[in-house]
Amino acid sequence: MSLQTEVLDPRRDPEPPWWQPLRDSAGLRATWAWETLAAAGPRLGIAAVHDGADLVAMATARWRLGVVHVIAPGSTGQPGWWVADSARQTELFGALGRGLLARFRYATLGTLWRELDGEQADAFTGIRLTRAVHPLAVMPIEWPNEAGWLRTLTANRRKSLRKGARALARDTGLVAASGPANELDADQLIGLIRRTEAKYNGPGRTPRMSDAWLRTLLADPEVRAVYYRDTERNLVAAFTILDHPSWPLAHYWGALPATEGGRKHLYFDGFRRTVGWAIAAEKHGLVWGKGLDDVKARLGCRLLPRYAVAVPPR
The missing domain is CATH 3.40.630.30 (Gcn5-related N-acetyltransferase (GNAT))
Structure with missing residues (x-):
């Protein structure tokens, strides 16, 4: 079954029925509460990937100066995405990236994914630039x-x-x-x-x-x-x-x-x-x-x- 991507703006869209179950199952902390995301300001977007009836990936990002920054709002200590199956990271990161670009519809220079571990960084294919950033304690x-x-x-x-x-x-x-x-x-x-x-x-x-x-x-x-x-x-x-x-x-x-x-x-x-x-x-x-x-x-x-x-x- 082909993947379907849902694109959301927390400031305008109501909380989807699957959001709280996702938070519970994925262990997403308080910064991921819908009302907190809605308070995070403009140019924030969420992409959610569905495989049939199953939610298989989600990411949040902010557009800034032509770049889509995939990052958890207000925290560098946690990633700005979740995937259900690490074996599908390449496929799911690609679907999430396309969804986030569709959300903003601005002229974009690219997407910057932050807070990746080594395996996640290696999941990206094609033209890309990888850099080490500050470690996580x-x-x-x-x-x-x-x-x-x-x-x-x-x-x-x-x-x-x-x-x-x-x-x-x-x-x-x-x-x-x-x-x-x-x-x-x-x-x-x-x-x-x-x-x-x-x-x-x-x-x-x-x-x-x-x-x-x-x-x-x-x-x-x-x-x-x-x-x-x-x-x-x-x-x-x-x-x-x-x-x-x-x-x-x-x-x-x-x-x-x-x-x-x-x-x-x-x-x-x-x-x-x-x-x-x-x-x-x-x-x-x-x-x-x-x-x-x-x-x-x-x-x-x-x-x-x-x-x-x-x-x-x-």
């Missing part, structure tokens, strides 16, 4: 408790984390907690995220999204946070986490500078607390995204090679 959970993780680190790193934890525990003006992100003040949390975006505007960073998109995402009950407040309940720092049954994704980090009521070393303590949360929740691992490769490797992450492939219109 992941941390399989292989220990029964936080102490087990700490024992895998160097003595100096272990000592530093424990010293920082003791110092913060003595700080009577700071309260550490975790829970649903939608229970936090969205304005404060977005403000923290914006500070970090301005400070770390380098390779591998999460794409800057609108305040409206962030509000929609942070209202989703599938988004969690590991955070710090002062005694007046003002947010001082936070990690946001896109929850997942097996592999949650540490999404955003935001913090006040020490000169404005923040604390030193909160990133490392927040990292430690996030690992502890994942262990307690019996997750298989954590996706730590891209950027700060050396820091994440020293904290026990594995760095997985990732590639981008540019292909001309076909």
